[in-house]
Amino acid sequence: MISDAITALLDSGTPVSALIGPLSAQGNVGYIGHDNWKKGRTAAWAFHHTCRSPGKIGVLLGNHRYRNQEINESGFRSYLREQDAGFSVLEPLQTFESAAVAREMTEKLLGEHPDLCGLFVSGGGITGALAALKDRPRRKDFVCVAYEIFDATRAGLIDGTITMTLSYPIRTFAREIVATMVKAHKAGPDAGAQRVNIPIAIHTSENV
Template sequence: MKRRPTIPDLAKLAGVSVSTVNRIINQTGSVRQPTRERVLRTAEEIGFYGLGTIEHSVRKGRESHRLGVLLQQGGRTFYRNLGEALANEARRYPDGQIDLALEYLDDLSPDKVAARLIALGDTCESVALVAAQHPVVADAIDSVIARGIPVAGLIAPLSARGNVSFVGLDNWKVGRTAAWAFDRIVRVPGKIGILVGNHRYRNQEMNESGFRSYFREHNSAFTLLEPLATYESAAAARELVETLLAEHSDLCGLFVSGGGITGALAALRSAPKRKDFVAVGYELFDATRAALIDGTLTMVISHPMETFAREAIAAMIRAKRSGPEGGAQRVALGFDIYTSENV
């Protein structure tokens, strides 16, 4: 009697490991679609007993997704890096084919953001964007959702009448972690300047809220200045920091919670060095890495880029599969912390 082919037989003939065959059969872990297809062809040739299960796994992998992502200003390093991470994740997504429509928007006015969001909703099955909260944007989100296209806010939470998903950091914890650094490092409490990109970015508002809550709870000796908006401009950030340094001789630190950090760094570098001055920034890229190394920045809190891209793609696909009644997908990521000692 002819012996029935086993999993080790299938793995050997298909040129893969036994664990790969098991992942395909059990639909656990990541296996690239070409590998799934090769295992299926081999299973058909040898009459493998689990052919039906493998066929199901391969059919799932053949699923296609048209996803749209709207990011801000392609000239900014952070968004270029994020776009590259999203594109890489879409290419290597193991359970289907992803057609990613990735756009950068230089004009961040609410009307422009709303128009591009609606345009992406016309051609995509699931859409995500980085945007400031605004009634015009919220209305566009509802317009897209009404057509059955799920929408997710990336980095900054967004709200509308419909269910809006979110993938980003726990910004309350981001703010409290930044405050912890000042509390533990600054020897003589003084004034702390705060920069935000725009008061309508809800993540930055939550950063500030967590920041202030920590000091209310643990150390009221610090004076937290009113947050200043850079409107994502390096030139504006430089001017604001220069003014803070000139007007507040007892400024002991700076928390850069939003855009324009390269301008803030330029201002700090051009000023006389202050012994016991602490600066905490947001996002690790070449400029902030260099600032950590030369001591201009004390600490950087950053999105884990690859994890963020992977979770964003997965959340958009889950939202597409679950449909309009499936509810919002919410993914709160852990964040990376960098100092001069671990960059």
């Protein structure tokens, strides 16, 4: 239904750009957001370089139908496969962007895999995952990588529950959205899709 709506807009001469997650249609659809392949590989790099020893990594994502999260996971696995670092990436569990479900899934991972060395929260529900992690005795060698910087993730970085966040620089993102829409409007429907990769803002406890 979304693809049909996009196609109808493009046919009417209205340019369309997707934000954060790429979309597909018969015509050219622009994109403004992170390079999700690189984002996933950057998350994997964090585990590779901060885990004291390789082990099992749990993965939470919002929904398998979100293309950005699927690409994130592919990049994540690609990096660890290339490095042959000895990590075992478990099958991702869906949170449906719900904090309650994320908490439940995190508790499930911790209960079924006591040897879990880290958690990659690739989708929504981070507050629930944080609550589950804080309910357990903290392990200094446990690594958690999540997305976006806001009050809860900032606090998680400061207290050590989260190791790193990969975020959108919001002001840059907003400026690029407006600039891209203006450019697409001025260029007209035959100019082709506009693609803008937004830089990834990396936060740790030392720079929040």
